[in-house]
Amino acid sequence: MKNSRCQIAETPVWQMQITPTNLRLRAQLLARIRAFFTNKNVTEVDVPVLSHNGVTDPYLDNFVTQLTLGQTSTSLYLQTSPEYAMKRMLASGSGCIYYLGKAFRHEGAGRQHNPEFTMLEWYRIGFDDRALMHEIDELLMDVLSVASAEYLSYHAAFLHYVDLDINTASHDELITALAMDFHYDIQQASRDHVLQLLFNIHIEPKIGKERPCFIIDFPASQAALAKISSADPRYAHRFEVYFKGIELANGYWELTDAQEQSRRFAADNVIREAEGAVQVVPDPRLIAALTHGLPECAGVALGVDRLFMLAQNLDSIEDTLAFPLPRA
Amino acid sequence: MANFSTNEFKAGLKVMLDGEPCNILENEYVKPGKGQAFNRVKIRKLVSGKVLEKTFRSGESVEGADVMDTELSYLYNDGEFWHFMNNETFEQVAADEKALGDTVKWLVENDLFTITLWNGTPIVVTPQNFVELEITETDPGLKGDTAGTGGKPATLATGAVVRVPLFIQTGEVIKVDTRSGEYVSRASK
Numbered sequence: 001m002k003n004s005r006c007q008i009a010e011t012p013v014w015q016m017q018i019t020p021t022n023l024r025l026r027a028q029l030l031a032r033i034r035a036f037f038t039n040k041n042v043t044e045v046d047v048p049v050l051s052h053n054g055v056t057d058p059y060l061d062n063f064v065t066q067l068t069l070g071q072t073s074t075s076l077y078l079q080t081s082p083e084y085a086m087k088r089m090l091a092s093g094s095g096c097i098y099y100l101g102k103a104f105r106h107e108g109a110g111r112q113h114n115p116e117f118t119m120l121e122w123y124r125i126g127f128d129d130r131a132l133m134h135e136i137d138e139l140l141m142d143v144l145s146v147a148s149a150e151y152l153s154y155h156a157a158f159l160h161y162v163d164l165d166i167n168t169a170s171h172d173e174l175i176t177a178l179a180m181d182f183h184y185d186i187q188q189a190s191r192d193h194v195l196q197l198l199f200n201i202h203i204e205p206k207i208g209k210e211r212p213c214f215i216i217d218f219p220a221s222q223a224a225l226a227k228i229s230s231a232d233p234r235y236a237h238r239f240e241v242y243f244k245g246i247e248l249a250n251g252y253w254e255l256t257d258a259q260e261q262s263r264r265f266a267a268d269n270v271i272r273e274a275e276g277a278v279q280v281v282p283d284p285r286l287i288a289a290l291t292h293g294l295p296e297c298a299g300v301a302l303g304v305d306r307l308f309m310l311a312q313n314l315d316s317i318e319d320t321l322a323f324p325l326p327r328a
Numbered sequence: 329m330a331n332f333s334t335n336e337f338k339a340g341l342k343v344m345l346d347g348e349p350c351n352i353l354e355n356e357y358v359k360p361g362k363g364q365a366f367n368r369v370k371i372r373k374l375v376s377g378k379v380l381e382k383t384f385r386s387g388e389s390v391e392g393a394d395v396m397d398t399e400l401s402y403l404y405n406d407g408e409f410w411h412f413m414n415n416e417t418f419e420q421v422a423a424d425e426k427a428l429g430d431t432v433k434w435l436v437e438n439d440l441f442t443i444t445l446w447n448g449t450p451i452v453v454t455p456q457n458f459v460e461l462e463i464t465e466t467d468p469g470l471k472g473d474t475a476g477t478g479g480k481p482a483t484l485a486t487g488a489v490v491r492v493p494l495f496i497q498t499g500e501v502i503k504v505d506t507r508s509g510e511y512v513s514r515a516s517k
Binding site for chain 2: 107109182184197250
């Protein structure tokens with residue numbers, strides 16, 4: 001694996017990075033995903049990659065471009081995921097749908113990151129997070145030939161790997177558990193930031209080694225677009241999937257309450273303000289769709305390039321792409 | 329000196345941290361899907377030689393360090409400073425004991441050394457990875473021992489002491505890896 005990477009690094013920049021064999025295997029993976037959904041009567045949809053609105057997520061940034069026609073100039077946003085468009089479809093009566101295509105994030109490239117990547121996102125009407133996780137498990141067993149996934153709650157993961165109860169641990173205890181040296185003032189960091197660091201550094205490398213691991217019941221403070229649990233409001237119906245050190249997917253039992261969604265968008269902008277990030281106008285078309293009525297559903301987004309890394313045991317996302325950023 | 333953002337971090341970049349010039353050894357960019365991006369950076373402090381790991385918030389900037397490496401040959405020691413010369417420009421620099429550190433035990437006149445200059449002042453003197461030196465003293469070895477399992481100490485012309493196989497004798501020239509301080513082989517003649 002290491003050797004093949006070195007050889008690839010030596011090829012001229014005009015040449016594709018993915019090997020011809022992997023190019024074919026990647027196409028087979030996409031075909032298999034499509035077959036999986038065809039068998040389940042889930043409809044493939046296309047969404048605008050270029051849209052009038054961006055996302056408020058504090059740590060997601062859109063690429064923004066301008067459409068200038070005569071005197072009028074309109075800002076257009078490359079989509080970080082097809083989520084908003086798909087929810088508008090669901091509210092319009094689309095039924096169960098999936099998207100397999102490009103998404104864009106204005107962030108650095110790395111071993112697991114390319115600013116332009118392929119995303120698989122799907123929505124199942126009438127499913128809750130549990131039912132959707134079973135379906136994801138089915139897909140992963142199919143395309144990765146792995147054993148059925150294991151499930152671990154966010155709370156239990158911290159108890160087990162960091163020896164801390166996230167509901168009672170103090171900020172200082174969390175920071176001590178990090179056992180890391182920081183260039184910035186970690187004392188000033190938010191509790192969620194510290195939790196995310198702990199998760200990344202001390203939990204992620206230890207879970208999902210043999211089989212995929214679903215981390216379920218995220219803290220309510222990290223609910224994003226998930227429903228809060230009615231049984232225990234400290235948690236949200238949000239989950240993530242980890243396998244062999246790769247964050248593969250993120251899903252929700254979707255929030256359908258337009259007012260609650262508007263409040264969360266506003267809260268995102270408060271964090272953005274504190275972080276010195278630009279303010280983002282919440283997408284009024286999504287809010288309108290939720291106001292009209294999003295059917296009860298669960299949805300998930302899965303990184304397909306990363307899935308292919310796992311399927312072929314590749315070291316870097318660059319090896320899954322014909323032209324990763326340095327060659328694009 | 330220019331500032332560098334974490335996005336520009338890469339192995340070999342020299343930056344200032346805690347008032348000390350540092351060399352970046354490794355830089356890993358981490359971006360959780362919904363979380364804040366950060367960089368895990370492995371750094372060598374150039375003066376103390378200490379290696380440490382620091383976490384940066386992605387997008388943070390740090391000041392660059394005016395650090396450069398030059399290849400100079402060793403001239404002499406005046407009792408306080410060690411003098412080195414650029415063989416092309418004949419320019420000379422003087423390194424103090426702190427900059428020299430352990431390298432003192434590999435010093436041979438006219439040999440080339442890498443001198444790391446910070447704002448023009450030598451802060452580190454690094455020997456070539458391999459040097460060939462004569463053995464000035466070692467116990468007579470046992471004849472027929474070629475495995476060199478146990479080995480024995482040998483003092484080299486520069487004063488360095490390394491473990492050598494038993495069959496190596498006083499007066500022989502050997503090749504030593506200066507990074508580990510270990511015997512490699514008899515010198516190729």
